Amino acid sequence: MANSQPGLPLFYNQLEPLSSGTHGSWKARRLESAPFLAQAHAVPITIEEFSLVQRNFPIIFSAGENPVPLALMGLNEGVNVFVDEKGVPNSEIYVPAYVRRYPFMLARLRSDSEDLSLCFDPTAGAIGPFEDGDGLFDGTEPTETTKNILGFCEQFEQSAMTTGAFVKELIDHKLLIDGEVAIQPDGAPQPFVYRGFQMISEDAVRNLRGDVVRKMIQSGMLPLIYAHLFSLSLIREVFGRQLAQGKIPANQPVEA
Numbered sequence: 001m002a003n004s005q006p007g008l009p010l011f012y013n014q015l016e017p018l019s020s021g022t023h024g025s026w027k028a029r030r031l032e033s034a035p036f037l038a039q040a041h042a043v044p045i046t047i048e049e050f051s052l053v054q055r056n057f058p059i060i061f062s063a064g065e066n067p068v069p070l071a072l073m074g075l076n077e078g079v080n081v082f083v084d085e086k087g088v089p090n091s092e093i094y095v096p097a098y099v100r101r102y103p104f105m106l107a108r109l110r111s112d113s114e115d116l117s118l119c120f121d122p123t124a125g126a127i128g129p130f131e132d133g134d135g136l137f138d139g140t141e142p143t144e145t146t147k148n149i150l151g152f153c154e155q156f157e158q159s160a161m162t163t164g165a166f167v168k169e170l171i172d173h174k175l176l177i178d179g180e181v182a183i184q185p186d187g188a189p190q191p192f193v194y195r196g197f198q199m200i201s202e203d204a205v206r207n208l209r210g211d212v213v214r215k216m217i218q219s220g221m222l223p224l225i226y227a228h229l230f231s232l233s234l235i236r237e238v239f240g241r242q243l244a245q246g247k248i249p250a251n252q253p254v255e256a
Contacts, residue, residue: 018127044071045163053096097152176198
Protein backbone atom coordinates (compact mmCIF):
# COMPACT_ATOMS: atom_id res chain seq x y z
CA MET A 1 0.00 0.00 0.00
CA ALA A 2 1.35 3.45 -0.89
CA ASN A 3 2.14 5.86 1.89
CA SER A 4 -0.40 8.62 2.42
CA GLN A 5 0.48 12.29 2.11
CA PRO A 6 -0.55 14.29 5.20
CA GLY A 7 -3.22 16.97 5.05
CA LEU A 8 -5.13 15.66 2.07
CA PRO A 9 -8.95 15.75 1.81
CA LEU A 10 -11.18 12.80 2.64
CA PHE A 11 -10.51 9.72 0.42
CA TYR A 12 -7.25 11.02 -1.07
CA ASN A 13 -4.02 9.21 -0.14
CA GLN A 14 -1.72 10.94 -2.61
CA LEU A 15 -1.96 13.66 -5.23
CA GLU A 16 -0.08 13.73 -8.52
CA PRO A 17 -0.51 16.38 -11.23
CA LEU A 18 -1.80 15.00 -14.52
CA SER A 19 0.52 15.81 -17.42
CA SER A 20 0.96 14.69 -21.00
CA GLY A 21 4.68 14.30 -20.41
CA THR A 22 4.28 11.71 -17.67
CA HIS A 23 0.86 10.25 -18.46
CA GLY A 24 0.62 10.69 -22.22
CA SER A 25 -0.18 7.03 -22.84
CA TRP A 26 -2.22 6.44 -19.69
CA LYS A 27 -5.90 5.66 -19.64
CA ALA A 28 -8.74 6.13 -17.18
CA ARG A 29 -11.19 3.39 -16.41
CA ARG A 30 -14.31 3.36 -14.34
CA LEU A 31 -14.06 2.08 -10.79
CA GLU A 32 -16.51 -0.77 -10.25
CA SER A 33 -16.32 -0.43 -6.49
CA ALA A 34 -15.45 2.27 -3.96
CA PRO A 35 -14.08 0.65 -0.79
CA PHE A 36 -12.97 4.08 0.42
CA LEU A 37 -16.64 5.04 0.71
CA ALA A 38 -17.52 2.03 2.90
CA GLN A 39 -15.72 3.60 5.86
CA ALA A 40 -17.07 7.15 5.35
CA HIS A 41 -19.96 8.03 7.62
CA ALA A 42 -20.21 11.62 6.32
CA VAL A 43 -19.38 13.08 2.91
CA PRO A 44 -19.05 16.78 1.98
CA ILE A 45 -21.76 18.18 -0.27
CA THR A 46 -22.49 21.48 -1.98
CA ILE A 47 -25.66 23.54 -1.69
CA GLU A 48 -26.58 22.71 -5.29
CA GLU A 49 -27.04 19.13 -4.10
CA PHE A 50 -29.27 19.81 -1.08
CA SER A 51 -32.54 19.07 -2.89
CA LEU A 52 -31.22 15.68 -4.05
CA VAL A 53 -29.31 14.76 -0.90
CA GLN A 54 -32.22 15.43 1.46
CA ARG A 55 -34.21 12.64 -0.20
CA ASN A 56 -31.77 10.00 1.08
CA PHE A 57 -29.56 11.43 3.81
CA PRO A 58 -29.68 13.81 6.75
CA ILE A 59 -27.78 17.01 5.98
CA ILE A 60 -25.63 18.21 8.87
CA PHE A 61 -22.71 20.61 9.29
CA SER A 62 -19.29 19.67 10.59
CA ALA A 63 -18.16 20.94 13.98
CA GLY A 64 -15.52 23.64 14.36
CA GLU A 65 -14.91 27.15 13.11
CA ASN A 66 -15.09 26.32 9.40
CA PRO A 67 -18.13 24.05 9.05
CA VAL A 68 -19.05 22.33 5.80
CA PRO A 69 -22.36 20.65 4.93
CA LEU A 70 -22.25 16.87 5.02
CA ALA A 71 -24.42 14.01 3.81
CA LEU A 72 -24.73 11.74 6.85
CA MET A 73 -24.42 8.09 5.79
CA GLY A 74 -23.86 6.58 9.21
CA LEU A 75 -24.05 7.73 12.81
CA ASN A 76 -20.67 6.42 13.92
CA GLU A 77 -17.13 6.78 12.63
CA GLY A 78 -16.34 4.17 9.99
CA VAL A 79 -19.98 3.18 9.41
CA ASN A 80 -21.79 3.71 6.11
CA VAL A 81 -25.18 1.98 6.04
CA PHE A 82 -25.90 2.80 2.40
CA VAL A 83 -23.08 0.80 0.77
CA ASP A 84 -21.61 -2.67 1.15
CA GLU A 85 -18.02 -3.47 2.14
CA LYS A 86 -16.88 -2.71 -1.43
CA GLY A 87 -18.55 0.68 -1.38
CA VAL A 88 -21.29 -0.37 -3.80
CA PRO A 89 -24.68 1.21 -2.95
CA ASN A 90 -27.12 -1.31 -1.48
CA SER A 91 -30.13 0.73 -2.60
CA GLU A 92 -31.01 3.50 -5.06
CA ILE A 93 -29.32 6.57 -3.59
CA TYR A 94 -27.91 9.86 -4.77
CA VAL A 95 -24.11 9.75 -4.91
CA PRO A 96 -22.63 13.13 -3.94
CA ALA A 97 -20.40 14.95 -6.42
CA TYR A 98 -17.51 14.77 -3.96
CA VAL A 99 -17.54 10.98 -4.35
CA ARG A 100 -18.00 11.09 -8.12
CA ARG A 101 -15.07 13.49 -8.46
CA TYR A 102 -12.61 11.01 -6.93
CA PRO A 103 -9.80 10.25 -7.81
CA PHE A 104 -9.45 13.68 -9.47
CA MET A 105 -9.40 17.14 -7.96
CA LEU A 106 -8.03 20.61 -8.62
CA ALA A 107 -5.15 21.59 -6.36
CA ARG A 108 -2.54 24.31 -5.97
CA LEU A 109 0.91 22.93 -6.68
CA ARG A 110 2.69 26.01 -5.33
CA SER A 111 1.86 28.02 -2.23
CA ASP A 112 2.84 31.27 -4.01
CA SER A 113 0.36 30.73 -6.86
CA GLU A 114 -3.41 30.78 -7.09
CA ASP A 115 -3.39 28.55 -10.16
CA LEU A 116 -5.13 25.19 -9.84
CA SER A 117 -3.92 22.06 -11.61
CA LEU A 118 -5.81 18.88 -12.38
CA CYS A 119 -4.44 16.18 -10.09
CA PHE A 120 -5.35 12.60 -9.26
CA ASP A 121 -4.80 10.01 -6.57
CA PRO A 122 -2.46 7.38 -8.05
CA THR A 123 -3.46 4.87 -5.37
CA ALA A 124 -7.05 4.70 -6.65
CA GLY A 125 -6.29 2.23 -9.43
CA ALA A 126 -8.44 4.17 -11.88
CA ILE A 127 -5.63 5.69 -13.95
CA GLY A 128 -2.60 3.93 -15.37
CA PRO A 129 -0.88 2.44 -18.42
CA PHE A 130 -3.86 0.15 -19.02
CA GLU A 131 -4.72 -1.58 -22.25
CA ASP A 132 -8.39 -0.79 -21.72
CA GLY A 133 -10.01 2.49 -20.75
CA ASP A 134 -10.33 6.01 -22.10
CA GLY A 135 -7.20 7.78 -23.26
CA LEU A 136 -6.29 10.95 -21.37
CA PHE A 137 -4.11 12.58 -24.02
CA ASP A 138 -3.83 12.66 -27.78
CA GLY A 139 -0.19 13.55 -28.15
CA THR A 140 0.22 16.59 -25.92
CA GLU A 141 -3.45 17.60 -26.10
CA PRO A 142 -6.08 16.49 -23.58
CA THR A 143 -8.80 14.21 -24.93
CA GLU A 144 -12.52 14.81 -24.48
CA THR A 145 -12.34 12.49 -21.46
CA THR A 146 -9.80 14.73 -19.76
CA LYS A 147 -11.67 17.89 -20.75
CA ASN A 148 -14.86 16.49 -19.22
CA ILE A 149 -13.02 15.54 -16.02
CA LEU A 150 -11.51 19.02 -15.81
CA GLY A 151 -14.90 20.63 -16.42
CA PHE A 152 -16.51 18.58 -13.66
CA CYS A 153 -13.74 19.48 -11.20
CA GLU A 154 -14.00 23.17 -12.12
CA GLN A 155 -17.75 23.08 -11.58
CA PHE A 156 -17.23 21.40 -8.23
CA GLU A 157 -14.78 24.11 -7.15
CA GLN A 158 -17.25 26.83 -8.13
CA SER A 159 -20.01 25.06 -6.19
CA ALA A 160 -17.70 24.75 -3.18
CA MET A 161 -17.12 28.52 -3.22
CA THR A 162 -20.88 29.18 -3.38
CA THR A 163 -21.37 26.74 -0.52
CA GLY A 164 -18.73 28.54 1.53
CA ALA A 165 -20.60 31.83 1.04
CA PHE A 166 -23.84 30.16 2.18
CA VAL A 167 -22.20 28.83 5.34
CA LYS A 168 -20.70 32.26 6.06
CA GLU A 169 -24.21 33.73 5.94
CA LEU A 170 -25.38 31.12 8.44
CA ILE A 171 -22.52 32.03 10.77
CA ASP A 172 -23.01 35.78 10.35
CA HIS A 173 -26.68 35.44 11.32
CA LYS A 174 -25.83 33.07 14.20
CA LEU A 175 -28.03 30.31 12.83
CA LEU A 176 -25.72 27.35 13.52
CA ILE A 177 -25.85 25.56 16.86
CA ASP A 178 -24.32 22.41 18.30
CA GLY A 179 -26.46 19.43 17.34
CA GLU A 180 -27.61 16.58 19.54
CA VAL A 181 -29.91 13.68 18.79
CA ALA A 182 -31.13 11.15 21.36
CA ILE A 183 -32.75 7.94 20.10
CA GLN A 184 -34.39 5.50 22.49
CA PRO A 185 -34.91 2.09 20.84
CA ASP A 186 -37.53 -0.25 22.25
CA GLY A 187 -36.07 -2.21 25.14
CA ALA A 188 -32.88 -0.17 25.42
CA PRO A 189 -31.98 0.85 28.99
CA GLN A 190 -30.96 4.34 27.91
CA PRO A 191 -30.97 6.41 24.72
CA PHE A 192 -28.21 6.55 22.15
CA VAL A 193 -26.95 10.13 22.07
CA TYR A 194 -25.22 11.53 19.00
CA ARG A 195 -23.25 14.77 19.11
CA GLY A 196 -20.23 16.28 17.38
CA PHE A 197 -22.02 18.12 14.57
CA GLN A 198 -23.79 21.40 13.92
CA MET A 199 -27.27 22.15 12.69
CA ILE A 200 -29.41 25.19 11.94
CA SER A 201 -31.55 26.42 14.80
CA GLU A 202 -35.17 26.52 13.71
CA ASP A 203 -35.93 28.98 16.52
CA ALA A 204 -33.20 31.32 15.26
CA VAL A 205 -34.66 31.16 11.75
CA ARG A 206 -38.11 32.06 13.09
CA ASN A 207 -36.67 35.08 14.89
CA LEU A 208 -34.88 36.55 11.86
CA ARG A 209 -35.82 40.09 10.92
CA GLY A 210 -38.22 40.45 8.02
CA ASP A 211 -35.71 42.18 5.75
CA VAL A 212 -33.19 39.38 6.35
CA VAL A 213 -35.79 36.74 5.50
CA ARG A 214 -36.72 38.58 2.29
CA LYS A 215 -33.07 38.62 1.21
CA MET A 216 -32.80 34.90 1.97
CA ILE A 217 -35.88 34.17 -0.10
CA GLN A 218 -34.57 36.22 -3.02
CA SER A 219 -31.14 34.60 -2.89
CA GLY A 220 -32.55 31.07 -2.64
CA MET A 221 -31.01 30.59 0.79
CA LEU A 222 -34.24 29.94 2.71
CA PRO A 223 -35.22 26.79 0.75
CA LEU A 224 -31.73 25.42 1.44
CA ILE A 225 -32.19 26.01 5.15
CA TYR A 226 -35.47 24.12 5.19
CA ALA A 227 -34.09 21.30 3.05
CA HIS A 228 -31.52 20.82 5.82
CA LEU A 229 -34.11 21.05 8.60
CA PHE A 230 -36.51 18.62 6.92
CA SER A 231 -33.68 16.15 6.27
CA LEU A 232 -32.86 15.83 9.97
CA SER A 233 -35.85 13.52 10.42
CA LEU A 234 -33.89 10.93 8.43
CA ILE A 235 -31.39 10.52 11.27
CA ARG A 236 -33.72 8.00 12.87
CA GLU A 237 -33.90 6.09 9.58
CA VAL A 238 -30.11 5.93 9.46
CA PHE A 239 -30.15 4.64 13.03
CA GLY A 240 -32.70 2.00 12.00
CA ARG A 241 -30.42 0.87 9.16
CA GLN A 242 -27.49 0.61 11.56
CA LEU A 243 -29.59 -1.38 14.00
CA ALA A 244 -30.74 -3.76 11.25
CA GLN A 245 -27.15 -4.20 10.03
CA GLY A 246 -25.81 -4.84 13.53
CA LYS A 247 -23.59 -1.76 13.45
CA ILE A 248 -24.76 -0.10 16.66
CA PRO A 249 -21.92 0.15 19.24
CA ALA A 250 -22.47 -1.73 22.46
CA ASN A 251 -21.49 1.20 24.67
CA GLN A 252 -24.12 3.80 25.49
CA PRO A 253 -24.53 6.73 25.18
CA VAL A 254 -22.69 7.30 21.92
CA GLU A 255 -21.15 10.44 20.45
CA ALA A 256 -20.87 10.73 16.66
